[in-house]
Amino acid sequence: MIGRLSIDGQMLAVVTLSTILLLILPQVFEIDTILQLTLNFSFSILALSLAFVWGYAGIFSFGQAAFFGIGGYAYAATAINLGDSTPAIVAGVLVPTLFAALFGYFVFYARLTKIYVAVITLVMTLILYKFMGQTAKPDYMIGNARLGGYNGIPAVPPINVPGQPHLFAGPDEMFYIAGFSLLAVYVLLRWILGTRFGKVIIGMRENEKRMELLGFDTRLYKLLAFVVAAAVAGFGGVVFTNWNAFIDPHVFQLAFSAQPIIWVMIGGLGTLAGPILGTFILSTLSLELGVQKALDVNLLLGAIFTFFVLLVPQGIIPTVRNLLENREAAASNKTDGTTESRG
Amino acid sequence: MHFGGVKAVESITFTLGEGELRCLIGPNGAGKSTFFRCLTKIYRPNAGKIYFRGRDVTSIATHEMARLGVGIKTQVPSVFDGLTVHENLTLAASARHRGREVGRMVDEVVERLSLQAVLGARLDRLSHGERQWIELAIVITSKPSLILLDEPTAGMTHAEVEHTATLIRELNKSAALIVVEHDMQFIRSIATHVTVFHEGRIFLEESAEKVLHDERVGEIYLGKGAFAK
Numbered sequence: 001m002i003g004r005l006s007i008d009g010q011m012l013a014v015v016t017l018s019t020i021l022l023l024i025l026p027q028v029f030e031i032d033t034i035l036q037l038t039l040n041f042s043f044s045i046l047a048l049s050l051a052f053v054w055g056y057a058g059i060f061s062f063g064q065a066a067f068f069g070i071g072g073y074a075y076a077a078t079a080i081n082l083g084d085s086t087p088a089i090v091a092g093v094l095v096p097t098l099f100a101a102l103f104g105y106f107v108f109y110a111r112l113t114k115i116y117v118a119v120i121t122l123v124m125t126l127i128l129y130k131f132m133g134q135t136a137k138p139d140y141m142i143g144n145a146r147l148g149g150y151n152g153i154p155a156v157p158p159i160n161v162p163g164q165p166h167l168f169a170g171p172d173e174m175f176y177i178a179g180f181s182l183l184a185v186y187v188l189l190r191w192i193l194g195t196r197f198g199k200v201i202i203g204m205r206e207n208e209k210r211m212e213l214l215g216f217d218t219r220l221y222k223l224l225a226f227v228v229a230a231a232v233a234g235f236g237g238v239v240f241t242n243w244n245a246f247i248d249p250h251v252f253q254l255a256f257s258a259q260p261i262i263w264v265m266i267g268g269l270g271t272l273a274g275p276i277l278g279t280f281i282l283s284t285l286s287l288e289l290g291v292q293k294a295l296d297v298n299l300l301l302g303a304i305f306t307f308f309v310l311l312v313p314q315g316i317i318p319t320v321r322n323l324l325e326n327r328e329a330a331a332s333n334k335t336d337g338t339t340e341s342r343g
Numbered sequence: 344m345h346f347g348g349v350k351a352v353e354s355i356t357f358t359l360g361e362g363e364l365r366c367l368i369g370p371n372g373a374g375k376s377t378f379f380r381c382l383t384k385i386y387r388p389n390a391g392k393i394y395f396r397g398r399d400v401t402s403i404a405t406h407e408m409a410r411l412g413v414g415i416k417t418q419v420p421s422v423f424d425g426l427t428v429h430e431n432l433t434l435a436a437s438a439r440h441r442g443r444e445v446g447r448m449v450d451e452v453v454e455r456l457s458l459q460a461v462l463g464a465r466l467d468r469l470s471h472g473e474r475q476w477i478e479l480a481i482v483i484t485s486k487p488s489l490i491l492l493d494e495p496t497a498g499m500t501h502a503e504v505e506h507t508a509t510l511i512r513e514l515n516k517s518a519a520l521i522v523v524e525h526d527m528q529f530i531r532s533i534a535t536h537v538t539v540f541h542e543g544r545i546f547l548e549e550s551a552e553k554v555l556h557d558e559r560v561g562e563i564y565l566g567k568g569a570f571a572k
């Protein structure tokens with residue numbers, strides 16, 4: 001099958017190019033830029049998790065950042081207690097996964113409609129914000145780790161060579177770890193989308209009623225998609241917490257929860273590359289604007305976002321793809337093949 | 344089945360034999376689609392029982408009903424608009440089958456309905472008639488043993504209607520069918536037995552010839568002006 005082959009070829013090209021880029025960048029850029037890119041990698045993993053659950057499974061999870069935050073906290077608490085990052089990374093993925101499984105079970109098996117799913121995931125995030133905020137008292141300890149309320153958990157141990165806490169990652173190593181993590185997550189999600197499960201969740205996005213009439217238990221598939229996305233977001237949170245050796249409740253704030261939604265929309269819903277692009281554009285923009293200090297950053301970003309949604313409602317990648325496809329169609333009037341969504 | 348004060352379907356006793364082909368007629372709002380929604384468990388009836396092959400299926404879910412082998416072509420085409428014809432059929436086949444079998448089932452239906460030319464086309468780029476046809480293909484691909492068709496020929500050309508009639512007779516060799524239709528010519532060409540719905544109740548259940556010549560049936564329809572002999 002030609003379609004299958006070209007997608008694999010595309011994947012190989014992406015992996016090769018990204019690898020070369022990741023290896024070169026630290027030689028070219030100053031440490032500031034490397035740190036900023038590392039942060040963007042962790043944000044991009046969060047964006048990918050939303051791109052998956054929203055763009056492919058059609059579940060608008062307004063509280064996707066909550067799993068990012070839970071992952072970060074779980075990593076921090078475990079790493080502080082055990083002094084080794086390996087079990088902490090596992091905890092950073094496992095805890096949000098289990099949390100999502102439990103939470104999602106009640107949400108999806110109750111057959112809540114889309115809008116309620118959006119609202120309830122947001123409310124869940126805001127409750128976590130309040131809860132983590134009031135943990136300043138010393139009684140709130142997980143083992144040796146103080147949760148610290150709005151001040152968060154400082155001095156989180158960085159990722160180390162398994163079993164050897166004294167061999168830990170510095171900024172350069174962290175850049176590679178974050179970069180290759182993002183690449184791995186991208187490849188993993190691409191792969192999932194090609195499996196039967198991936199096709200089923202796309203079918204659910206297109207027509208949930210029809211899926212049920214065919215015999216698919218959509219509650220189960222929604223739950224699974226939600227759980228996969230939570231695991232990915234949690235992993236992003238692990239990388240993020242490593243980036244500044246710190247985690248605090250601001251990841252559960254409304255403003256933070258809104259960010260991945262904007263990244264995904266700007267880059268393009270229904271693609272994976274788009275949300276990564278969106279993340280990089282917007283984080284870089286807000287950093288640059290922050291440096292200028294001439295205008296209120298949030299105001300300007302809001303304005304940019306509004307214009308963007310009005311002018312390029314589909315997002316960057318789908319718009320560019322449509323332009324290219326139209327040109328191709330004009331060049332040769334032959335219609336062929338599948339219109340599988342790639343990105 | 345009640346909606347607030349509206350009684351859409353009430354006290355229906357309907358039995359379909361294994362391998363039977365039955366037509367369902369009745370004026371607009373008679374409750375035909377609602378009856379189908381009860382059978383597919385989109386609606387849960389306020390009262391009454393539903394049995395499928397001797398099993399009480401009154402309280403099972405839509406997807407379970409489908410897994411037992413009940414397939415439906417709904418009145419308003421329910422397809423995967425953003426996906427290609429091939430992807431639509433693949434999803435239908437993978438509902439109850441895995442692996443190589445899926446591709447084989449798709450190929451079989453593509454062959455049977457001559458869909459080669461539109462295989463790569465997205466559903467939202469097709470005409471209403473074509474979408475009806477693809478939904479029929481989706482239902483056939485999933486290999487149900489009871490097929491419900493809600494006005495399958497709406498929006499089709501004369502040639503397509505004839506093609507559909509042939510197809511239905513063919514499907515009936517391996518499955519039972521209930522077909523909702525208004526076109527009497529079409530009904531005559533496919534069914535021996537017809538059930539007439541009127542105001543949520545079964546008004547008459549007779550052979551096609553008798554029903555088509557029954558004056559009372561004409562009257563029910565006359566008010567709506569849709570009885571085309």
Ligand SMILES: Nc1ncnc2c1ncn2[C@@H]1O[C@H](COP(=O)(O)OP(=O)(O)OP(=O)(O)O)[C@@H](O)[C@H]1O
Nearest residue numbers: 346349351369370371372373374375376377378418
């Ligand atoms: N979800 C609903 N809520 C309220 N009333 C409904 C609902 N669904 C159907 N009805 C009502 O139930 C009655 C039967 O509707 P139904 O769609 O089953 O008729 P039908 O026989 O399929 O008609 P048609 O030939 O127009 O398709 C109508 O009076 C309709 O308005």
Ligand SMILES: [Mg+2]
Nearest residue numbers: 375376377418
């Ligand atoms: Mg109807």
